[in-house]
Amino acid sequence: MDDQKVILQMTSTQVQEDGQQAVMELTTSATLHRKGDAAVLEYEESGDEGLSGQTCIEMKGDTVTLSREGESSMHLLLRQGCKYVSTYVTPFGRLNMEALPTRVMYAMSGAEGRIELEYHMHVQNQYVGLNRVSVQFHHSA
Secondary structure, eight states, X not given: OOOEEEEEXXXXXXXXXXXXXXXXXXXXXXXXXXXXXXXXXXXXXEOTTSOEEEEEEEEETXXXXXXXXXXXXXXXXXXXTBOEEEEEEETTEEEXXXXXXXXXXXXXXXXXXXXXXXXXXXXXXXXXXXXXXXXXXXXXX
């Protein structure tokens, strides 16, 4: 598959231990391409704190990998039921993070698809909450 321009719509919800929720929504243009037997979505991101970077979502087999490069960087491999330990690098220092996915699902057909992720996150050995990420993408007009 050649690179295809798509519209990506993402909703990310973090549910903290006390039940409080933080919701972030993003709609942006992205590029969908094949890399071996994986499908990869790439897009530019800028956060509320002014941090920007290139984000990749790779879908392959039973795994979804989230990678971010820029002012802050991280690599998060999500496979249902498997704990993943990594480092989140920020302008303020390095943080140890750990993710335990309870739901990793994606489906796609051509340049359309969706991704559903749910995972528990610890940062610096502190539980920060349950993250739910829902991504839909479709061919841009």
